[in-house]
Amino acid sequence: xxxxxxxxxxxxxxxxxxxxxxxxxxxxxxxxxxxxxxxxxxxxxxxxxxxxxxxxxxxxxxxxxxxxxxxxxxxxxxxxxxxxxx
Numbered sequence: 001x002x003x004x005x006x007x008x009x010x011x012x013x014x015x016x017x018x019x020x021x022x023x024x025x026x027x028x029x030x031x032x033x034x035x036x037x038x039x040x041x042x043x044x045x046x047x048x049x050x051x052x053x054x055x056x057x058x059x060x061x062x063x064x065x066x067x068x069x070x071x072x073x074x075x076x077x078x079x080x081x082x083x084x085x086x
Contacts, residue, residue, distance in 0.1 A: 003027050006078075007045075013073075014047075017065070018049075018053055018065060020054075021052070022049070022086075025045055025046070025048075026048070027043060028080075028082065029043045031044065042079035043079060044078075044082070045080070048084045049066075049085050050085075054085045
């Protein structure tokens with residue numbers, strides 16, 4: 001999968017499941033190219049999300065909601081997520 005397609009899918013899925021005021025997604029895969037666990041076609045994404053809904057949950061619950069929403073993508077295309085909630 002192309003990174004731009006993945007980012008579009010992630011944005012759409014998160015916006016469909018969570019009330020989000022603003023979302024930014026950065027591809028951080030280049031930082032991990034030389035790591036032992038690196039695999040071609042698996043991406044490292046940084047999510048920067050402004051969401052009152054997620055802010056009202058504790059950190060574990062908000063992360064669970066994001067991971068559950070992106071379950072399929074986590075299995076196939078995403079190796080790591082960095083999540084920042086504003």
